Amino acid sequence: MTLHEDWQYIFQHAWSVKWMVLAGICDTGAVIAPVFITTIPIWIFASLTFVCVVGGIWARLLCQPKVGL
Secondary structure: OOOOOOHHHHHHHOHHHHHHHHHHHHHHHHHHHHHHOOOOOHHHHHHHHHHHHHHHHHHHHOOOOOOOO
């Protein structure tokens, strides 16, 4: 298995990557936020993570003409 020859361009422009990074940020927020803020329920971060992962999968399946995939 090898990387695509334009992997850096794809990494910067693919919406699937952007959604997955956002999912990682939301998941990290679910771990860190309860330490500092107790008023925000954990399910909010879990829901945001789920939405971002679904968005990443959806974006991966769609044709992204700018990226060429």
